[in-house]
Each structure stands twice: as structure tokens, then as C-alpha cells.
Amino acid sequence: MRSLSLFVIGLVFGGGLGFLVAAANGIALDGHDHGDHDHAAAAGHDHATHDHSRVTDLPAGPDAPSVGLTATPDPVSGWNLKVTVENFRFAPEHASAPAQPGEGHAHLYVNGEKVARLYGPWFHLSGAQPGDKVTVTLNGNDHSGLSVDGVPVEASAILGQ
Incomplete structure (x- = not known):
């Protein structure tokens, strides 16, 4: 005792x-910055197989995934981002696992620089300024970017517009 x-x-x-x-x-x-932290390495995954340049191209049609993005100024500081998806499910429980159709996560970029991995529809973004370009991409569990008929599944917003 x-x-x-x-x-x-x-x-x-x-x-x-x-x-x-x-x-x-x-x-x-x-907070916890997901932009620079290597979750795959921390979980014992081989980072050599963690290739962000891979793309999974899907056919167009009613089952193709899509994404939307809205950015609203937070009353206290920063921006509240809402990511809307269709034909896609956020699957944090399968991050860094083999790709499964229709599930994965999103990557968040500010002015072309990756700042976070998203596992759900809402994200509070601090440190960004009005006029910054925010882009969200849909990615498979294996981090491959998703595209439909060669067009990346992504959405962008200019903060403050």
C-alpha cells in the first residue's frame, strides 16, 4: 500500500x-502540433514507406469523394475551420495502415506548407493571417493523396474572404 x-x-x-x-x-x-511530429515513427512504423507523393486516383461518379472548406474567424483568436466531406469517412483508428476505399484523413496546408493532419471535420488554426491560403486535401490511410480522374480531392479558402 x-x-x-x-x-x-x-x-x-x-x-x-x-x-x-x-x-x-x-x-x-x-496544444499539440501535428505538422512536424512523425506519428508513424513514434508508433514504430517505417517512415520510408510513408510517401506523401503517392496518389490514389479514383473514377468520377456518384461515389467519388469530395471535400469542402469554410474558415470563420474565432471570436478570441485564430480561425475555426470546418471540413465537409462526401463519400469519405475520417478514420483515425486506421492512420498509417493500408488504404481502404472511402476512408482516411486530411492534410492541412497554409500557403503551401503542411501544418497538420486532420481526423475530423473541425480544426482551430492559430497563427494564420487574413489573406493566407488554407488548403485541405483528402488522403488515404496510407497518406496517399486522393484524386478523381486526375484532379486532387482538395478545397481551399483565403482567410478573411
Whole structure:
């Protein structure tokens, strides 16, 4: 019982001390940046097979996936992005797994630079300015870009317009 008590005390004070040290050094504790973090490598996946240049081309028709994007200024800061999809399902549970028809995730770009991976329809974007171009692409579980008859499945918005 004493070991369990000491373990819990260590978790509470160890975690609390870590947050205090981070805050004292100006480290923001307000979010998790998916843009630069390699989830595949962290999960033990071989990054060599994680090729963002691959494209899965799908035929046009009523079952073809599509995407839309709206950007609304957040009342406090940044932008609230809403991604609407048709014939596509966000499947975070299958990220970095083999491609499955009709499911995957999205990639978010600001002025052509990838900033995040999206696993759902809403995303809060901070640090972007009015006039910046925001683009979202649909991607398979294996990160291949999706296209329909050679046209990438993507949508863009200019912030503030």
C-alpha cells in the first residue's frame, strides 16, 4: 500500500513540477502540433514507406469523394475551420495502415506548407493571417493523396474572404 501511495504522489508532483518548469521557461502548453511530429515513427512504423507523393486516383461518379472548406474567424483568436466531406469517412483508428476505399484523413496546408493532419471535420488554426491560403486535401490511410480522374480531392479558402 505504501508503494502505491508513493507512486501516486510521484505522479502528481512529478507532473505538476514538469508543468511549472515548462511554464517558467515560456513553453506553451496550449496544444499539440501535428505538422512536424512523425506519428508513424513514434508508433514504430517505417517512415520510408510513408510517401506523401503517392496518389490514389479514383473514377468520377456518384461515389467519388469530395471535400469542402469554410474558415470563420474565432471570436478570441485564430480561425475555426470546418471540413465537409462526401463519400469519405475520417478514420483515425486506421492512420498509417493500408488504404481502404472511402476512408482516411486530411492534410492541412497554409500557403503551401503542411501544418497538420486532420481526423475530423473541425480544426482551430492559430497563427494564420487574413489573406493566407488554407488548403485541405483528402488522403488515404496510407497518406496517399486522393484524386478523381486526375484532379486532387482538395478545397481551399483565403482567410478573411
